[in-house]
Amino acid sequence: MKLTILGSSGSYPGPQSACSSYLVSQDGYNFLLDAGNGSMSNLFGACSPAKVDAIFISHGHSDHWADLVGIYYYCLFAERPLKPITLLSSKAVADLLLEQIGKENLLPVFELKAVDGADSFTLGPFYCTTARTSHSIPTFAIRVESQGKGLTYTADTGESSSVEELAMDTELLLAECTWRLGHSYSGPPLHHDPATLAALIIRANVKKAMITHVAYPNDRLEVADQLRSLVGQCEVLVAQDTISISIDIEAPPVP
Numbered sequence: 001m002k003l004t005i006l007g008s009s010g011s012y013p014g015p016q017s018a019c020s021s022y023l024v025s026q027d028g029y030n031f032l033l034d035a036g037n038g039s040m041s042n043l044f045g046a047c048s049p050a051k052v053d054a055i056f057i058s059h060g061h062s063d064h065w066a067d068l069v070g071i072y073y074y075c076l077f078a079e080r081p082l083k084p085i086t087l088l089s090s091k092a093v094a095d096l097l098l099e100q101i102g103k104e105n106l107l108p109v110f111e112l113k114a115v116d117g118a119d120s121f122t123l124g125p126f127y128c129t130t131a132r133t134s135h136s137i138p139t140f141a142i143r144v145e146s147q148g149k150g151l152t153y154t155a156d157t158g159e160s161s162s163v164e165e166l167a168m169d170t171e172l173l174l175a176e177c178t179w180r181l182g183h184s185y186s187g188p189p190l191h192h193d194p195a196t197l198a199a200l201i202i203r204a205n206v207k208k209a210m211i212t213h214v215a216y217p218n219d220r221l222e223v224a225d226q227l228r229s230l231v232g233q234c235e236v237l238v239a240q241d242t243i244s245i246s247i248d249i250e251a252p253p254v255p
């Protein structure tokens, strides 16, 4: 399983980074997690938008879905996908998209599938489970696995027991860490800082985490160092646009 970072900035693009988008690929199947503003440029470097098989949109903030509109128009006018791209999202996100493109025009580009809570489904080689996060609008985290191994993407969230359960023992936690340590915030859970993310990593027994969605001008390398000082044995990686990481999946036994 290969993860390619297409956008890693939090809330808005940074000087050198698009907003959230992550391509998970295996056996020629391309699964896109979020499509934040600016990320489609980086998608071309990994695969044509028309070669994406499925897209999961975590929630309706534009830094997670805005480039869905660009992907739609590319696939409508420039290169048609062989079959409609499966689009998994809440009804609220689907409505945002339909407002832009019109309901009658959705096919042949997208086929909608609703994600409304703690769901599980199979997509190509992947088994996926979702959980509601703690954020300002309905938002879903997702665990993507093949042969029982894979990654968990937190999407946008503050402290959340359901995300903690979803991430338990995951091989890679792709985790939002919007804020630096000491960020002043007193409302309901909304985003992670290194302290709240460290608590999630320790409680979910995560051994490898990649931070993303760090909001500029917070320095993602400094935020990673702050997290490292709190998590002990967990390896902390930093998402940067266009990097890839392999998540080892054991080959099936030869019969």
Ligand SMILES: [Zn+2]
Pocket: 059, 061, 135, 156
């Ligand atoms: Zn958000």
